[in-house]
Amino acid sequence: MLKVFIYPVNSLILADLVERFGHKPLVVMNQVREKVTNISLDSPPVNITPEDPKIGLRFAAVEVPAGVRGRMSLIGPLIEEAEAAIIVENPPVNFGCVGCNRTNELMKYLVRSKEIPILEVKYPESNFEAREFVYNISVFLENLSKASGEKKLDPQSGNAEEFKGEAAEEKKGKVKLEKKNDSLREEIP
């Protein structure tokens, strides 16, 4: 069972499909649960601990709007934990908690820069597209299941072939991600 990051981070369809095919979806609702059910924290908007801005700063610079950093303090740890990812392009609505386009772009950038298998699909709008969507996701997740015993996966296709890339070891991958985060902080105005 691998931890699969999904975008949109609160998607019902993706969370269900990932769970259905035997993996663990990394969803923002679990992060929110920690914030709103912990009795030591008050109700929103005062449920932020001094640790949260620090977590946000690991992914976005101090000049970046507080909303981006706040969102990244919840979503960033999920990206760090992710062992695979499914990104859906053009989801139907993007507002509310997932409505910040800058956060979404940063999130996708961080996922793509991490050396993990990623599936990018378009949000279905017809029956045929839905069939294609479900089939692609099922194949991707089944390949992940087959390969979960292997040392490394091919980040392009999620196939079970042994991946010989720069991030052959997980530690190296993490160091690389941290470096990219540093460079990203400089890039974002």
Place this chain on the structure above:
Amino acid sequence: MPGKSHSGQKLAGEKKFMKAEKEITKIIVISSEKVLPVDAAMKIYESEFPVTVKETCFGLIVTGPETDVLQVTEEIRQLDKNHIFVKDRGFPAGDERRCRAVRGGGPRPGFHFLREEVKMLPAIGEALDELERKGPPEELKKQKSRLKVSELERIIETELAR
């Protein structure tokens, strides 16, 4: 034996005191022709799991200890497995910070995206049925090839004829 049951109760109480299990909440969205939210709710009441159930327009919200909720959702999913969808929820059922009864009406935050996704659920359910029945869709089996000139001409003609 009364003594045995008493010690059993005591042990259970101690266990509860020692470590309270984490409470989780799941949203069960029902897009089935066979199962209604009320059927699923009745199934949970019959099962006597110590969970809180809230029936909504799209399905159910179930809150309770993690193991119980996971077991309940799995049982409900088996009623019509390709047409019942489950996702996590951060806030417990009926939480005052989200419940419409306290906030003065209007859709609760997070409902809009769910509503958009619910529109696609029948197609996703059908796709799952088909995948289970037949395997990959027929159209996907065809290999990609360049567009033929005759095919392009036909498309242009149909477009111009509009």
